[in-house]
Amino acid sequence: MYLHPEFETLSRSEIEKLQLERLQATVKHCMNSPLYKKRFEENHLSPDDIKSLDDLRRIPFTTKQDLRDTYPFGIASVPLEKCVRLHSSSGTTGNPTVILHTQKDLNEWANAVARCLYMVGLRPNDVFQNSSGYGMFTGGLGFQYGAERLGMLTVPAAAGNTKRQIKFITDFGTTALHAIPSYAARLYEVMCELGVDPRRDTKLKTLIIGAEPHSEEQRRRIEEMLGVKAYNSFGMSEMCGPGVAFECQCQNGLHIWEDYYIVEIVDPDTLEPVPDGEVGELVLTTINREAMPLLRYRTRDLTRVLPGDCPCGRQHKRLDRMKGRSDDMIILKGVNIFPIQIETILMQFKELATDYLITLATADSNDEMTVDVELSGFCTDDYGRLQALKREITRQLKDEILVTPNVNLVPKGSLPKSEGKAVRVKDLRKPF
Amino acid sequence: MTIQQISVFIENKPGSLVKVLEVLKQAGIQIIASTIADTVDAGIYRIICSEPVRAYQVLHDAGFSAMLTDVLALVLDNEVGRAADALRILTESGINIAYLYSFMLSGKGILILRANDADRAREVIMQNNLTFVAEKDLSGWV
Numbered sequence: 395m396y397l398h399p400e401f402e403t404l405s406r407s408e409i410e411k412l413q414l415e416r417l418q419a420t421v422k423h424c425m426n427s428p429l430y431k432k433r434f435e436e437n438h439l440s441p442d443d444i445k446s447l448d449d450l451r452r453i454p455f456t457t458k459q460d461l462r463d464t465y466p467f468g469i470a471s472v473p474l475e476k477c478v479r480l481h482s483s484s485g486t487t488g489n490p491t492v493i494l495h496t497q498k499d500l501n502e503w504a505n506a507v508a509r510c511l512y513m514v515g516l517r518p519n520d521v522f523q524n525s526s527g528y529g530m531f532t533g534g535l536g537f538q539y540g541a542e543r544l545g546m547l548t549v550p551a552a553a554g555n556t557k558r559q560i561k562f563i564t565d566f567g568t569t570a571l572h573a574i575p576s577y578a579a580r581l582y583e584v585m586c587e588l589g590v591d592p593r594r595d596t597k598l599k600t601l602i603i604g605a606e607p608h609s610e611e612q613r614r615r616i617e618e619m620l621g622v623k624a625y626n627s628f629g630m631s632e633m634c635g636p637g638v639a640f641e642c643q644c645q646n647g648l649h650i651w652e653d654y655y656i657v658e659i660v661d662p663d664t665l666e667p668v669p670d671g672e673v674g675e676l677v678l679t680t681i682n683r684e685a686m687p688l689l690r691y692r693t694r695d696l697t698r699v700l701p702g703d704c705p706c707g708r709q710h711k712r713l714d715r716m717k718g719r720s721d722d723m724i725i726l727k728g729v730n731i732f733p734i735q736i737e738t739i740l741m742q743f744k745e746l747a748t749d750y751l752i753t754l755a756t757a758d759s760n761d762e763m764t765v766d767v768e769l770s771g772f773c774t775d776d777y778g779r780l781q782a783l784k785r786e787i788t789r790q791l792k793d794e795i796l797v798t799p800n801v802n803l804v805p806k807g808s809l810p811k812s813e814g815k816a817v818r819v820k821d822l823r824k825p826f
Numbered sequence: 827m828t829i830q831q832i833s834v835f836i837e838n839k840p841g842s843l844v845k846v847l848e849v850l851k852q853a854g855i856q857i858i859a860s861t862i863a864d865t866v867d868a869g870i871y872r873i874i875c876s877e878p879v880r881a882y883q884v885l886h887d888a889g890f891s892a893m894l895t896d897v898l899a900l901v902l903d904n905e906v907g908r909a910a911d912a913l914r915i916l917t918e919s920g921i922n923i924a925y926l927y928s929f930m931l932s933g934k935g936i937l938i939l940r941a942n943d944a945d946r947a948r949e950v951i952m953q954n955n956l957t958f959v960a961e962k963d964l965s966g967w968v
């Protein structure tokens with residue numbers, strides 16, 4: 395049941411002992427990095443000052459801005475000739491960010507992903523299809539190498555071309571699929587159009603979903619549609635990509651691999667640590683990376699550490715599903731709103747499909763929220779029924795987010811479909 | 827005396843109606859009457875056509891949210907006051923009309939209506955010898 399029992403079955407004290415060893419080695423190694431060398435000097439800090447895990451907090455945070463400012467190679471802790479791969483994420487503003495990998499890094503990354511996939515029950519006789527974009531997007535090659543490492547027949551279907559995707563699933567006997575949640579729902583729609591019954595005509599049993607925040611309701615719905623178990627995956631390109639944290643078969647929180655990362659959850663405003671169970675910004679320190687270790691990297695993702703033990707026996711901490719990114723938070727009329735709150739409400743209505751779009755706009759110097767949501771196959775000949783449905787959705791949303799949105803019911807398939815991450819929020823507000 | 831009407835949920839956006847009509851055209855289905863009210867964001871497009879069941883199927887297959895509804899179809903002589911007479915009979919029998927539209931076909935007026943109590947409406951129509959259209963008549967119209 396464990397791919398790496400030597401790491402997966404460690405007790406808390408063993409994990410912490412290993413973490414301290416690896417942290418100390420990492421910090422020493424980071425003195426080869428121009429950025430960290432300078433940072434440590436500025437803060438009169440030496441690697442020898444890190445004597446306990448608590449000393450980690452003496453090290454300054456690393457931010458996305460640091461990655462941009464040092465673009466492309468200014469954080470690397472090894473000479474470039476030791477690196478064999480880079481991944482770059484395009485920034486909408488300013489420089490993109492670059493993450494470098496040595497051969498050892500790629501190897502450890504594949505191990506981490508393989509460990510995750512094994513944990514949810516995948517074995518070498520499974521057929522794994524990856525509908526992520528390949529290329530710079532880490533969900534492509536990350537899952538490819540991990541699934542191959544586990545020994546599965548791996549289909550690099552890549553993003554898009556939904557009909558071909560479905561043909562692969564049926565022809566190759568795909569048993570496990572990696573897809574972002576909105577695309578999993580899209581696959582089901584197209585299967586219905588093609589007359590493919592996922593239960594009868596495919597061997598799908600496991601779905602790996604991640605890369606965009608989704609609610610428990612949406613997960614259950616996708617499981618129901620495709621007749622699979624869907625496991626939540628968390629990764630980010632700054633931390634290699636997929637394989638950072640993953641749900642076990644208990645589907646209750648994502649185990650973060652603490653032999654790779656040290657986890658902190660901090661209050662995004664005060665940057666002070668919050669107790670287990672409270673939501674804050676996830677801060678990660680890589681302790682198993684060679685080319686480009688990151689110390690106390692502020693991920694911008696909001697989550698919490700779930701208190702208590704997991705029935706699966708692993709003592710690696712569990713992260714709650716991501717609450718969204720601190721950058722994703724909508725502030726409307728002074729109220730903090732996360733798109734995931736809206737999604738959770740919408741998914742409770744069986745008349746509604748899984749696609750929605752939140753638009754923020756200014757009308758008469760008043761900021762307003764409009765929620766366009768697609769109807770599922772549901773139709774009525776009765777305007778009264780439509781109005782009642784709209785009223786009920788509006789009422790429940792208001793109870794949740796404390797502002798009253800305009801709700802528009804739109805026909806199935808009318809919202810823009812993307813092969814990549816679904817666009818859920820459009821902000822058209824006029825700045826003051 | 828009831829015939830099947832298709833109701834399609836459409837968005838109030840340029841091109842929405844055309845998409846529906848194109849699908850029916852491709853399938854060779856002839857529209858006899860149709861109606862839509864002006865609405866703010868979305869509306870229900872109601873259609874009487876030659877083969878309602880097949881029309882429903884092709885619309886559904888094309889991804890539209892559609893449904894079949896039974897509506898009453900009365901035939902009225904082309905004379906002043908016939909619609910008033912028919913509606914008075916229904917109203918006096920306590921029947922409320924949810925919606926109604928009418929059109930001319932082969933010199934006769936056709937009144938499509940959806941009543942709150944369809945069974946009672948049927949009784950009243952029979953008792954008063956009003957003329958109605960049956961499903962099988964539809965194909966004869968085109």
Ligand SMILES: [Zn+2]
Binds near residue numbers: 642643704705706708
């Ligand atoms: Zn577990």
